[in-house]
Amino acid sequence: MRRFLSTVAVVVLLGVAITAPPWQAAFPLALAQPQRSPAAPARSASPTYGHVLNVMQREDLPQGFAIHESATNSTVWPSLPCFNNLVMFDPGNPLERPDTIVGDLAESWTWRDGHRSLLFSLRAGVRWHDGQPFSARDVKYTFDLLREAPDATVRLRINPRKEWYDNVEAIDAPDPASVIFRLKRPQPSLLMLLASGYSPVYPAHLPPAVLRTRCVGTGPFRLKEWRKGEFVEYVRNPDYFVRGRPYLDGLRYIVITDRGTRFAALQAGRLDVAFPGEGSKTLAAQLTAAVPSMVIREVATKVNDNLLMNVKRPPFDNVKVRRAISYAIDRRAYASAVHRGGAQIGAALPPRPQGAWGLLEPELRGLPGYGSAAEDRATARRLLAEAGYGPGKPLRVEMATRAIALYVDAASFVIGALKQVGVEATLRQIETAQWHPIVTRREFLFGTNLTGIGTDDPDAVLFENYACGSPRNYSDYCDQDVTRLMDRQSQEGDPAKRRALVGQIQRRLEEDAPRPVLAWRLDYFAHWSHVKNLVPHHSVYNWSRMQDVWLDR
C-alpha cells in the first residue's frame, strides 16, 4: 500500500514538473496585471531567440515603405526593419554623433582629398529579400535617384531631401564592392546624413513605385503582410548578413489612430513598445503608476516647436515686430505649460547634451524670450511701440496652424502669451491636406509649426530651413551674411571652429527672429520590461531597425 502511494506521489510530481511551463501560457492576463515589485532581473542574461514584438503605429503608412518619398516618422518607424543604410548610428548608443557611426552595408570608409571624396567598401554576400544580390550598383542608383542626377533614368515622385545631396558631384561604382562619393566642395557632414534613418539603400532592380505597396530591402526582417489600415507584419530574414541576428521571430506594427486607445493598449500589454515622440511626461507618469515595471526613457526627439513669420509681408517685414513677438513668449513657461516640463529650450539646433551643436544656457540668456519674463514682456511692448503699435492701435494677426492637437496646444499658449503684450491673435486651423500647400506658397502671415530634424547636423537643418529660396524656408528669410556663414561651416573640418560658426549662426537667427524656436520636445519612450536591447536614441527617426532586440518571456 505504501509503495503504491509513493509511486503515485512520484508520478504526480513528475507530471506537475513536466506540465508546469504551459500554465503560464494559459494565463496571459497575468502578464498584464500591475506588478508590485520593480523590474525583475532577466531570467536569462543572454539573448534568446523567438517571439513576435507588438509595436505601436500611430497611423497607417502614408506612402507604404517608400522612405525616400516621405518626411514623416509614420513611414520611417515601421519601414526601417526592412532596409539597411550604408552606415548607421550605433543602435546601442542613445547619442548620435560622428563617432557613434558604425558600418551597416559598408564595412569601412575613408575620406580622401580633404573631405572631398568618400570611399566605401561594401560587404559581400548580401542579398535583397527577393534573392537578388546586393552590389555597389544599388548604392549608386539610390543616391543618383536622390540627388536627381542628370543621367538618372528614374525619378522619385516626391523627393523631400534633394537638398541633402546638392553637394554630390558624382557617384562612382568602380567595382561591385566599392562606391565613391565625389563632392563639389568639402563636406564632413555627409556621413551624418548617410547614417540617418532617412537614407536607406533602395534596390536598383525595382522601380521606386514598388516600395509604396511592399517592401524589398536587405534588412533583418522581411515583410509578411501589410493589412491596410490594420497592421504591418514582418518575419525574420533567415539570410540576413549579420549572423545570429535578428533575435525576434517577427514584428507587428499595429495601427491605432485613436489616441485614447493607443496607450490603453500599451498599458494592458497588447502592445510591447510605444511610438517615438508620442509619449508626454504626463502619460509616462500615468503608465508608471499603473505598471511600475514599465521602462520609460527620457530622450530628445529632435523635433522643435517654432513660430513662422512671413518676413515678406507686413508687419513681419519689420524686424522689431518679429523680435517683439519673440520676446513676448517666455520659453521656459512655454516648455512648462505646453509640455509640462517635457521639453528643452534651445535655438535652431538641438540643445546639448543630447545634441552636439546647441547653444548652452549662458549663450541663450541674451536672446529674445530666454531672459526674465517680466523684462522680456516690457521689451516686447517697447519694440511694438517703436514699430507704431500700442494700446490705442493693437497689432492684430491671424495665426495659422495645423488642425492637430500637438500644434493646437502650442498655438493656444502663444495666443495667450501675445495677449499679455497687447497683440491680438486669432487662430485659423488648417487641415493636413492644405497645410503644406499653404505654407509652401507662403499664403500665411503667422503660424505655429513643428519641425523634425533628420540628423543632428547643421547641414541637415540650416540649408533646408534658412537658406534663401529653399522651399521649406517658410518664412522666406534671406540674409547674405548668414548664408555665407552657413557655407563656411559646412566646409570647416575643425570641429571647434565649426561649432563657433554654428553658434554664431544660431544667435543671428534668434535675433533676426524669422522663425523663433520655442522649445525642443522630449519624448518619454515607454516599453515593457520584457523587451530587451531596445535603446531609444535622442532622435525619433534613426534607430528602429530592431536588429538586436529580444524578448524575455
Add this chain to the structure above:
Amino acid sequence: MSMVIFVLLRLAPGNIVDILFATGGYVNDADKAAIVRELGLDRPIWVQYVGWLRELASGDLGKSYRYDVPAWQLIRPLIPVTVELAILSTLIAVLIGVPTGVVSAARQDSVVDHALRIFSLAGLSMPSFWLGMVIILALVAGAGWIPPVTYVSASENLPLHLAQFLLPALAVGYRSSALILRMTRSTLLEVLHEDYVRTARAKGQRGWLVVCRHALSNAILPVLTVIGVEFAFLIGGLVVTETVFNLPGVARFLVQAVLWRDYPVVQNLVLFIAIVVILSNLLVDLLYAWLDPRVRYA
C-alpha cells in the same frame, strides 16, 4: 445622389496629391502636376463623373488613390466586420428593448415604467463613443485588460472574438434598445386598450397570458419596422465606435478615406452604405406589407 457625393468630394479643398506631399513635408508644383495628370484629377468634373459612371457600368470600382490597389479589394474584408457588429448590436438592442418594453407597458405609469423610460432615454442621450470610451477606461483601470486591438476572427479564438465585439455592440446597441423599448411600449399600450384585449381580461384570462398571446403578436409589426430602420442607421453610431475600439470595419475606413480625400474609396463606400440602407428600407416595407395586408400603398 452619387452625383452629389461626387461633386462634394471634389469641391473639398485639397486632394490626395496635397496629402501625399504633406507626408513628404513639402510641395513642388511641377511634381504635383504630374501626379494630378496621372490620376486624371485635372479633367473637368463632369468628365470625371462620366468616366466614373462608365467604370461602374463595366464593373470596375476604381483604384484607391492612397493605396493604389482596387478599392473593392480594400473594402471587401471590412464588410463582414461591420455587418457582424451591426447584427450583434441589433440583437442586443432587441434583447434589451423588447422585454423591457413589454414590462414597461404592462406596468404602465408605475415606478418600474418610469425607471425604464428614463433608462431608455439615457441611452438615446449618451454619445455612443463616450460610452465606448468610458467602458475602455473602466476596463483598463479595473482589470488592466482591454479587448484585442487587432481583429481576432471567430475561427481563431471564439471567446476572444466575442469579447472583442460584445463591448462595442453594447455601446451601440444600448442606444437602439431605447428606440425599440419606446416603440414596443407604445404599440403594446395601444393594443392593450383595444376591446378584444379587455374582453379577454374580462373573461378572466391571466394578465401575462393576455399580454403575450394577444397583444404582443399585434405589436410585433411596428417593432419590426423600427428594428429594420434602425439597422440602417446604426452606421452612424458605428463610425465612432469602430474608431474607439479599433475594429477594422467599413465605417472606420470611411473616416480615414474622407480625411485622405481618397475619392474612389469614399464614393464606393457611400454607394455601398446607401444601397444597404435602401435595401433594408425595402425589406421593411415588404415585411410590413406581407405581415399586415390592411396596409395599402399609393
Add this chain to the structure above:
Amino acid sequence: MPDAEAVARGAVATGRVEARGPARPGSTLIWFCRRKPLGAIGASMILLMVLTALLAEPLSTHDPIATDAEHTLASPSARHWFGSDHLGRDIYSRIVHGARVSLIVGVGSTVLGSLLGGVIGLLSAYFGGRIDLSAQRVLDILQGLPLLVLALVMCAALGPSIPNVIVAISVPIIPRAARVIRASVLSIREMPYIEAARALGAQHLRLAFRHVLPNTIGPFIVLATAQLGSAVLVEASLSFLGLGVPEPYPSWGRMLSGSAAEYARSAPWLVLFPGIAISLAVFGSNLLGDALRDTLDPRLRGTS
C-alpha cells in the same frame, strides 16, 4: 412612412381642439407643468442650457482658452470646479462656453433644416403632381444616408468652421421636416374650408401661409425639439473625429477627443464632465420633445 402621417393626422385633429383651449399663455404653462412633469423638467434643462449659453461670461470662473502652466490636470477643487485639462484650462468654464457653441449649432441647424424642409414640404404638397414626385425623389436620396456619414463628407468638403457645421448637420434634417409638413398639408388640403377659400379665389401662396401653416406648427415643434438633441449628438461626434467646430471655440465633443482621451485614465474628469453635459442636453430635449408630442396628440403617447 406611416409614422409621419399618423403624427400629422393626430396633430390636425388636436389642433382643432386646442383652438378652444385656455386663453392666457401663463395658464397654459402651468397646465403643461402639471400635466407633464417630465416635459417640464426637460424644458427647464433646455432653459438652463440656454441661460448658460447666454450668460457664459458671468458664469465662467476662468477664461476658457487661457492656459495655466502651474495647474495642469488638476482634479476638481475650489479653484477649478471641474478640474483642469492638460494645458491648465478650466474645464468648468469650457463647458459653460461649450454650451453656447452646442446651442448655436443645435438650434441653428435645426432651424435651418426645418425651415428649408418645411418650405419644400409645403410647396411640394400644395402643388402636387410632378413637382411633388420629383421633390420626393430628392428627399428620398437625402434621407437614404445616415446623418453622420453625410455630415462627415460635408464637413470634409466645406472645412471645419461653425457655419459649415451648421449647414452640414441641417442637411439630413431637411427631408424629415419636409415629410412631416407635407403629410399635414396633404391632410388639410381636402378640408372643406380650404376648398371654400379656393372657391373664393384666394391666391395659392396666401392659402399656404395663412391657412395651412398654422396647423402644421404642432408636429413641426415636435420634430424640431427631437432634432435639437440629434444635432447636438452629431456635432459632438464630428468634433470628436476632428471635423467639427474648430479651435479655439470650446466644443463638448472636441473636449472628449485628442489629449483628453490619453490622460483620461489618471484624470477621468476630463472625459466625464463633457460627456455628462452632452447627455444632459440631449436628455432634456428628448424629454421636452416627448412631452410636447404627448400634449399635441395623446393617441401617440410614448411613440418614438
